[in-house]
Amino acid sequence: MVSIKDVAKEAGVAISTVSKVLNNYPNVSEATKKKVNDVVDRLGFVPNAVAASLSSKRTGRVALLIKLNLNTQASDEISMQYISGAVHRAKELQMDVITVFTSMIEDMTVDEVTSYFESQGIKGIIVYGMTTKDKVVHKLINSGRFKMVVIDAPMVNATTSSVSVDNAKAQYDVAKKTITENKCKKVLYISGEEIGYITAERLAGIKKLCEEKKLKLTVRCGQFSELKARQLAMKYAKNTDCVVCASDMMAIGAMKALIDMDIFRPVCGFDGIILMGYVGKQMNTVKQDFVKISEAALDELNRLLQGEEGRKVTIPHTLVRLKYEDIIC
Numbered sequence: 202m203v204s205i206k207d208v209a210k211e212a213g214v215a216i217s218t219v220s221k222v223l224n225n226y227p228n229v230s231e232a233t234k235k236k237v238n239d240v241v242d243r244l245g246f247v248p249n250a251v252a253a254s255l256s257s258k259r260t261g262r263v264a265l266l267i268k269l270n271l272n273t274q275a276s277d278e279i280s281m282q283y284i285s286g287a288v289h290r291a292k293e294l295q296m297d298v299i300t301v302f303t304s305m306i307e308d309m310t311v312d313e314v315t316s317y318f319e320s321q322g323i324k325g326i327i328v329y330g331m332t333t334k335d336k337v338v339h340k341l342i343n344s345g346r347f348k349m350v351v352i353d354a355p356m357v358n359a360t361t362s363s364v365s366v367d368n369a370k371a372q373y374d375v376a377k378k379t380i381t382e383n384k385c386k387k388v389l390y391i392s393g394e395e396i397g398y399i400t401a402e403r404l405a406g407i408k409k410l411c412e413e414k415k416l417k418l419t420v421r422c423g424q425f426s427e428l429k430a431r432q433l434a435m436k437y438a439k440n441t442d443c444v445v446c447a448s449d450m451m452a453i454g455a456m457k458a459l460i461d462m463d464i465f466r467p468v469c470g471f472d473g474i475i476l477m478g479y480v481g482k483q484m485n486t487v488k489q490d491f492v493k494i495s496e497a498a499l500d501e502l503n504r505l506l507q508g509e510e511g512r513k514v515t516i517p518h519t520l521v522r523l524k525y526e527d528i529i530c
Contacts, residue, residue, distance in 0.1 A: 203244045203245060203246045203247075204246075205219055205220065205246070207244060207246070208237065208240050208241055208244060208246050211240045211243075211244065212236050212237050212239075212240040213236075214233065214236070214237060218233065218237065219237055222234050222237040222238065223237075223241075223320070224316055224319070224320040225315065225316045225319040225320060226316055227312045227316070262296065262297040262298075262299070262321070262322045262323055262324055263291065263296055263297070263298055263299075263323065263324065263325040263326065263327065263499075263502055264298075264299050264300075264301050264318060264321070264323045264325075264326045264327070265283070265284060265287050265298060265299070265300045265301065265326075265327050265329065266301050266302075266303060266306075266326055266327065266328045266329065266338070267280050267283065267284070267300060267301070267302055267303065267329045267330065268302070268303045268329060268330030268331070268332075269302060269304075278474050278475060278476065279472065279474065279491055280329065282491035282492050282495070283329055283352070283491050283492075283494070283495045284300060284495070285492055285495070286491065286492035286493065286494065286495030286496045286499075287327065287495040287496070287498065287499055289492070289496065290495070290496040290499035290500065291499055294499060294500075294503050296499070296503070297322075299321060299323075303330070303335070303338075306337065307337075309337065310337070311337050311340040311341055311344065314337055314341060315341065315344070315346055318347065319346075323347065324347065324348060324506060325347055325348040325349065325350070325502045325505065325506055326341070326347050326348075326349045326350075327349070327350045327351075327352065327495075327498045327499070327502060328349060328350070328351045328352065328354070329352045329353075330352070330353070331351050331352075331353070331354040331356075331398070332394065332396040332397050332398070333396045333397075333398065334396045339356075342356050342358070342360075342361050343358075345358070345359065345360045347360070348360050348361075348502060348505035348506050349361045349362075349502075349505075350362045350363070350364055350498045350501050350502045350505070351363050351364070352364055352365060352494060352495075352498060353365045353368070353397075353398060353399045354398045355398060355513075357511045357512060357513050358511050359510050359511060360505065360510075360511060361505075361511045362501045362502075362504075362505060362511040362512050362513070362514060363511075363512075363513045363514065364494060364497050364498045364501055364514045364516065365399075365494070365514075365515065365516065366487070366489055366494075366515065366516050366517070366518040367515050367518070368399045368402035368403050368406065369402045369403065369405045369406035369409070370406060370518075371403075371406065371471065371487045371489075371518045372402075372403040372404075372405075372406030372407050372445075372447070372471065372487070373406035373407065373409055373410050374487070374518075374520055375445075375469050375470075375471065375485050375486060375487045375520055376388070376390075376406070376407050376410050376445045376469060377410055377414075378469075378485050378520055379443055379445065379467050379468075379469040379485045380410070380414070380416070380443060380445075382467070382485075383442065383443055383467045384442075385416070385441075385442035385443040385467070386416055386417060386442055387416065387417045387419070387440070387441045387442045387443075388407070388411060388416050388417065388418050388419065388441060388442065388443055388444075388445055389419050389421070389433075389434070389437050389438055389441040389443070389444045389445070390404070390407050390418060390419065390420045390421070390444075390445045390446075390447075391421055391422075391423035391430050391433055391434075391444065391445070391446045391447060391451050391455060392404050392420060392421070392422050392423060392447050393422075393423065393424065393425045393447040393448060393451075394422075394424055394425055395422055395424075397425075399447075400447065403447045403471065404420065404447075407420075407445055419437060419440075419441060421433045421437060423446065423447070423448075423451045423454075425447070425448050425450065425451060426450070426451065426454070427450045427451060427453055427454035428454060429451070429454070430446060430450070430451035430452070430453075430454035430455045430458075431454035431455065431457060431458040432458075433455070434454070434455035434456075434458035434459060435458045435461075435462065438455070438458065438459060438462070438464070438466050439462070439464065441466065442466065442467075443466055443467045443468070443469075444459075444466055444467070444468045444469075445468075445469055446468065446469065446470050446471065447471050448470060448471050448472055449470035449471060449472045449473065449474045449476065449477050449486055450470075450472075450474070450476070451470070452468050452469060452470030452471075452477070452484055452486065453470070453476065453477070453480055455468050456468045456480060456482055456484065467484075467485075468482070468484050469484055469485040469486060470484055470485075470486040470487075471486060471487045472486065472487065472488075472489055473486050473487060473488030473489055473519075473521055473523065475523075475528045477523040478523040478524060478525050478527055478528035478529075479525065479528075481525070483522040483523065483524055484522065484523075485520060485521075485522055486520070486521060486522070486523065487518050487519075487520060488518060488519045488520065488521045489516075489518055490516070493516065494516050497514060497516055501514055
């Protein structure tokens with residue numbers, strides 16, 4: 202078996218130089234890269250197990266770039282559903298998948314992130330939970346070095362597709378159902394993170410509804426935090442007719458606050474997480490199928506890897522009231 206030492210000796214360079222070339226470090230001359238790569242090809246050197254797996258008939262290796270929700274002590278059900286959907290579809294498509302958390306690359310430059318992914322044999326990346334402040338990811342998308350799919354973000358170019366539900370319409374739909382059922386006139390809306398793309402889209406949906414219905418709208422930022430939503434409900438809910446929340450976790454926080462205050466206000470959420478079935482109040486919510494969204498993202502990434510251009514893909518949503526009986530097996 203050919204070793205990295207054999208490559209270094211044949212190319213007349215240090216072992217560390219061969220390593221830098223194989224890992225796509227930016228501070229290596231083009232002449233050195235060519236010399237080392239020519240030797241690698243001539244000797245048939247396989248750098249590691251990753252490269253060996255890529256030499257099989259599998260169609261490619263992709264990374265799932267996931268941002269965990271640190272604003273709740275509850276388990277991150279959404280991320281686990283995303284991973285489940287991606288792994289299931291990747292197996293069907295004969296793709297290798299690795300999971301990378303954004304905290305692992307947040308201190309890297311775009312060149313370092315590029316080298317990191319290329320050293321892992323990554324051809325495509327799916328980005329979950331992207332915000333307006335994820336500058337390195339923005340640069341990675343604009344570079345075109347990888348085929349990419351973003352979930353819940355509006356980026357589309359030749360090498361990048363976007364996959365999501367219609368967040369504005371979904372927020373409009375669930376709020377309209379709740380407000381109509383309860384004949385509400387004054388609405389407290391608890392929005393998500395200010396830096397989130399879906400925050401702006403969902404806010405646009407509730408604003409459109411309140412303008413059409415001539416409803417009084419009070420907007421407060423809940424940061425997708427159950428605790429923050431509870432605090433906001435404690436402060437503002439008494440002077441409103443209902444509470445519309447941009448996530449289920451915030452809806453749970455708001456509902457618990459109302460119970461503690463011993464007042465009734467209808468509350469609706471967004472996401473359709475299992476935890477809503479344990480609350481016992483059967484709130485309206487938007488049901489997103491995170492498994493199917495992630496499967497669609499893998500399908501889209503596979504399409505991009507086949508040479509197709511990026512596009513926007515919209516996944517259907519449904520409105521539900523989750524009951525305990527709906528979620529137990």
